[in-house]
Amino acid sequence: MTIKTKDIYKIAAHHRFQWEKAQDCYVILFPEGMVKLNGSAGEVLNLVNGESTVESITELLSKKFTDAPNIAKDIVGMIELALDKAWIEKVN
């Protein structure tokens, strides 16, 4: 599936995205499963909120991580993976 800049995504039904203090990372929880996300994956999914477009997520993270030249590509890659795993779903 091709990710477009105007696409909006949200965390999929029956899934929960939250910060885990004990693990010091974001996780996704769903029936019978839990995935610990590394720092950058967590940052992206934290902005997948059913309102922000891929473009605005990229813009925000580019400002936050100025030393990451390929960030747009990385973000799309993460969204593709999350979509493939059915952690997120398309809104628009």
Add this chain to the structure above:
Amino acid sequence: MEINKKNNGVSASTTATQPLWLLAEITYQCPLQCAFCYNPTDFDKHTQNELDTDSWIKVLRQARDLGAAQLGISGGEPLLRKDIEEIVTEASSLGYYSNLITSGAGMNEKRIDALKDGGLDHIQLSMHDITEEINNFITNTKTFKLKQKVAAMIKDRGYPMVLNVVMHRYNIDHIQEILEMAEGLGADYIELANTQYYGWSLVNRDQLMPKKEQVENALKVTNKFRERVGNKMKIFFVVPDYFDDRPKKCMNGWGEVFMIVTANGDVLPCHSARVIPNLEFPNVKDSPLKGAWYDSPAFNKFRGDDWMQEPCRSCSEKENDLGGCRCQALLLTGNAEGADPVCSKSPDRHIIDQAIKDSQNPGVEAKPIMFRTNENSKKIDKGDEKDRLAKFHATP
């Protein structure tokens, strides 16, 4: 970007990881009498001294502090307790992803609404067959219609529909129809859990174990069905390890991610760990969970690989399965530190091969099923059924 799949949290101890899953076996009482129940055969003696509500709430808080995020509320039948709603509400406020594991007995409209209001995330319902006859036979209760009703209630309240079907000789050939039933009910997940032989299912192994061809066929049917439904319904097929030549990485490692607290407060690394002799498990009445998880001799006993004997110790594949299941090694070979006899490298593999051979000719020696009742539990605990159990052990 990488997804961190390994559960390698940092902890106070150099080897121990954090618990991620807490299973609360909140009561051993159950109106069903399933012949394959994984509960201990001596459950009857643990039905006294159940933890009260306040103790469970303390357990939830302590486990959450240690890192547990997934909570299973199980039993027995958890809905026999009147305080499940209160416990679920606390779990939700602590940030657990909570799961009620139920037979459906005790569920009604009022309770399912209260559970939803309390923040319960999902309900895992056990189903047994497409036929009323097999359902009622294997559970020794008339519960077929109840399960259909509860399934509809779960769907209606917008919960993810998670079904669990324990597979055995009596239902494994109905797998296509069972999957179709699940699809018809709108299941999001279905776990086809081939019976593993501990607890009551070991007592009834002769009666429950399917033939090898039945298992192979079931896997084929499942794979074909999975191709058709794709992501719409996630199907987990738990391969019965007897038919494999490598053991499973039991509980993902002893004391690695799972923590179980039983009805009477024992803290265990797996459901059946109490079968291992000379291991004293901590109890929440005497010890906070942190000490139980990190410092208790029982939890440290089989962590890592220092405890391993040959052929595991020098095996190049030891990281894959950590020597398999300690309880299975104990139950079938008498040695909890030996290789799981499922492994083809184990000197005791012939025990498993014999069981497979026996399953080809069911009925030759088969005794009647022993259902999971308080009475049968007392009998086994007293030693009345020694002969029935002795045959599973290795002859030296």
